[in-house]
Amino acid sequence: MSENSVLNVFHPDAFNLFNVCSSLRKVCADLKDPFVRLATNDITIFHPIKPQLAHKELPQDIPKAMGANKFYIQQKLDGERLQLHMREGQFRYWSRKTTDYTNLYGANMVEGALTPHIHNCFHHKARSLILDGEMVAWDPIGEQYLPFGTLKSAALGQ
Secondary structure, eight states: OOHHHHHHHHOTTHHHHHHHHOOHHHHHHHTOOTTSOOSOOOOOTTSOOOOOOOOOOOGGGHHHHHTTSOOOOOOOOOSEEEEEEEETTEEEEEETTOOBOHHHHOSSTTSSSSHHHHGGGSOTTOOEEEEEEEEOOEETTTTEEOOTTOHHHHHTTO
8 A cells, every 4th residue: 555545545635745745744734624625735945845756767768768859968976865945044954755864964054064064155145945956975185976875974074
């Protein structure tokens, strides 16, 4: 039985809301009445979003799938998929499975392994944002990305 089956029994909008907010607490609180439908499934700062995940294609099948459309191929960086949410100088980090890594990377500009180094990278008018991408560890001496699985060790300074 999938989460889709269970959530749809609870409320017709439950699965869609869960895919936006990844919070069963929010789904249960917002959808108490199964007869009241959601007007929107808004993305909200500090509620992790379930990302859309790509699927693999064989390299020789890509031109056929794309047809005559122009396309680019980007090298896959082998790190960890993370979301960064920022509002008014407060930061939160989540994995693609919505594990909270804020304690490791930093909730504000003075704590964590990452936030003190990036908080000034955002335009001063940016009050809130959500970034979703692949985080990798970089070796500045060897000028290369570190292998998969070393990100948390690098963040811990090990």
